[in-house]
Amino acid sequence: MQQNIQGGINQSSSPTPQFLLASATCLNFNCMLILLPVSRNLISFIRGTNICCRGALRRQLDKNLTFHKIVAYGIAVNAIIHIVAHLVNVERYHISQSKEAGGLRNKLSGIGKTANESYLNPIRNYEVNPTTQILTTIAGVTGVIITVAFILIMTSSTEIIRRSFYEVFWYTHHLFMVFFIGLVIHGMGSRVAQSLEHAQLPCGGDTCIAWSCVAAVYFYWTCRDASAFEWFADLLFLLETQMAEKGKTHFLSYHIFLTGWDESQATHIALHDDEKMDVITGLRQKTFYGRPNWDTEFRQIAENHPSNSIGVFFCGPKALSKILQKRCNLYSSADPRGVQFHYNKESF
Known part of the structure; x- marks a missing residue:
């Protein structure tokens, strides 16, 4: 905090x-x-x-x-x-x-x-x-004291001073006691903000979302192989169920893009297109095929949240990172009161 x-x-x-x-x-x-x-x-x-x-x-x-x-x-x-x-x-x-x-x-x-x-x-x-x-302040006063003490110690430690005026070198080095005492007190002057908890919003339960200012989450996942989604499908299904039970179906919106599909998969997908659940992930939201049109996605999100601050968090290749960063700058409003995209990149 x-x-x-x-x-x-x-x-x-x-x-x-x-x-x-x-x-x-x-x-x-x-x-x-x-x-x-x-x-x-x-x-x-x-x-x-x-x-x-x-x-x-x-x-x-x-x-x-x-x-x-x-x-x-x-x-x-x-x-x-x-x-x-x-x-x-x-x-x-x-x-x-x-x-x-x-x-x-x-x-x-x-x-x-x-x-x-x-x-x-x-x-x-x-x-x-x-x-x-x-x-x-305590930090300001002690900072000046230990800085002056350290400068005196350093300048009197030069070879010229040591050879010509050894007593100066000897006595100024005893300022190390002032230096370390000031260093300890200097750290005591730091300010730690108090952690506050709203008494009417206990952590956990159905009110856990109320702790943050997040209005909606848009999750985009692009991958070549359909098998890469298998380990994550259960977690998305669990989140999907929890949001539906809490009446927050619009809080989480995820978009899965499969770029490595072939003709046999396309035929299988076309036959099951009318089903409620996606044939690849088993989720309610259908899988998209191909690469996302980022201009369309950013424009749509900006229209849905015209005066909000939107954090964009990305993990992936550098080429795509540059594209997303440019889109964040492009679709951020010049008016500070308008929509603002804030780009963040994470590396694993």
Whole structure:
């Protein structure tokens, strides 16, 4: 829930939250590693065990300082990514409080204005300075402290400083205590959105569909061989029965296209065309033969849902993926209040 809500404020098309979380994870891992190669007692203990009694493994312990430096460089790179992502995020949070941000981002940013309600957007007002506003948060203050401490540690670790002013190198390295204390407190400043459950809609039972905003599902499956549908036919039949029992026959609409049929199958299909159940799948909805006309399908769905947001989820070959993505852009209305197709591709 936290990622979904933050994605709404930061515009879900932006990769900034992903960079922010990925760099934070790498920072946590590298900060855990960086002290291990300079722990003399640990190195001595490993030398005395049978784990690396001889050979190449023992020689690797002599490169502990090299490993320490490599990890420090990794922290520096991820810290830069993390800081830049935070700066971009702050700007997006600030813009979300403006009238031009759009309805969804304005509503999400407005959460927390009533008493005893936690907020999602740390920038509470568009007129405030976002930099000073962030510095009033725990994450902002500790972020500045650990960044300054790390810069002092890194700059004093250069070879020139170590050789000419070793005392500077020695004392600034003791800032690692400030760095790690600030790092722990920095993580405590993260915001986790509370999961809310509507008391009048218990999960499960006949009300499970009411949990989502999905109005209808259009399922398209294209395959060459009829045998590929056999394992899935039972599941579709079960869904078909459940929707009929709940009076939601129009909620699920599936379209199965068979592209590899032959003349004998065509004859068999023609003889049983008047039957209520499909001869291939045994379902109420009949199987189509050939490839779907995507222009017709998208146009029909757009006419059925003229002012809705429609998610298109695809798994399959790249060539078809490009076709569907172009159709999503083509049939999406230029008016934000009109129909909008949002393309999503999944790979297995």
